[in-house]
Amino acid sequence: MGKIFKFHQDVDTDQIIASQYIIYPTIDEMKVHAFESLDAAFASQVQEGDYVVASENFGCGSSREQAPAVLKALGVKAVVAKSFARIFYRNAINIGLPVIVCKDLYENVNAGDEMELSMKEGVVRTGGREFQCTKLPEYMQGILDQGGLIAALNK
């Protein structure tokens, strides 16, 4: 089980990691600034295995791959949203950060709740309830299973 960090709709990639940090040499140097404008405590409180739950259009805006990369580097296990902006969605899969669409979860959980996601089943379990997600197309799940696009390239 992991703890839920909850975000609203239309969270853009500038909020996930602001422009002034993305030119830093490494993801490790950037990650402490994740979600700085929305929740300054996020980077220090999030732990390995925790989840980000969001409403519609998560990750809209810039193509900066640093956005999913800092979340992965901080130990976020997956992002579950009502919908994703396409570049963030694609980038997350390419770097091996699980992302999945779940229409009903957002309204039924609070920040700090515990949840578990099974990507294979496409199911979130929390508070004794189950929420069905939209499973990834096989092709994209295949990229995730290999640990991302570069891991696949290295095989």
Add this chain to the structure above:
Amino acid sequence: MGMTMAEKIIAAAAGASEVKAGDIHTVELDRLMSNDGTTHLTIDMYNQLKEPRIADVNKLVWIVDHNVPCDSVKTAASHKKMRDFAKEHGIRFYEGAGVCHQVMMENHVTSGELIFGADSHTCAYGAVGAFGTGVGCTDYLYAMVTGKSWLLVPETLRFNLKGKLKEGVYARDLILSIIGMIGANGANYMAMEFGGEGLKTLNMSDRIAVCNLCVEAGAKTALMEVDEITLDYLKAHGREPKHCFASDDDAVFAHTYEIDLSTIKPIVAKPHFVDSVVDAKECVGTHIDEAFLGSCNNGRIEDLRVGAELIKGKKVHSLVRFLVVPASAEVYRQALSEGIIDTFMEAGAIVMNPNCSVCWGSCQGVIGENEVLISTGTRNFKGRAGHKDSFVYLASAATVTASAIKGEIATADMI
């Protein structure tokens, strides 16, 4: 069954006779653009590959535009890494030539190409009927190494344009109106295709402005029908089209919108979302601290002419910084030859070298806590132009210049 422009370009790139929305195809890329926002990370990943290689170095274009000239020691390190790698591998490299998309349009892009750019506004290339789409650096690296990538064929939203924009209304107002109408994710995963008689009234600068901003509605790409204006533009820049695709009459669109250009009004997008659009008149009188005329969206010679005409013989308001940033060196030199730069400087504007500037909030011109910017840039997200508690309004070159003169949001008819 008929195909859309997006489907035809992907079919050609996939070597398939037919593709349809929802299919996933392996495609051959024509061109790969990357800038200093992410290239340093691409290089790090490249160096960790088991078998590092570049499929076709002639497809690669690298452009330093986000922080140029560089503004810190950290940035200098990232730039040096990019510069050295480009030199070592013989990659086409620009630094100081302008904002990446403008440089690409002036020098490289042609009709019918499929292009990955490690920047979300790569959809600008649709202005000449090229399928440009923004990707992250892992996608970019994979394509750089293999020459290929995978693409989910998008559905298409079709926009039939008719009529003509009224005097004092610009392409910028048109695309902000469309984004307001369909919303920030109204075209998510989709292509936005533009055609109709009204398209012929839009010049290439207008077309770039419209296509460039389509990602703010979530679009994967934007595409405009190729016509005489496109072919003239390509010819003037010494290029031939690769393919001149148009959607078939029986192509399937997810939705078709009819847009009468004569109904569009001057628009302002309020903080902190590009789809928070209102009639510019509703914002008149709003306090501003800075005004920005520039960016890949609105920093071309046509935009500078609009601003210069308004401000000629007048002064920038004493409490406002007015940044004027030509989108490329070519634009800058043209503006110099027309006396436009002199007009802006005479009025008290700060004219800067071509770069992304305050449009991306990590460059010269950033705004401080609680400050307000009116901008021809691409985004007005929270903190986009500097401090996390600052405010960005988006508008046309005319509205931005009028505001710089008045010291508060104003429309051109008030000058």
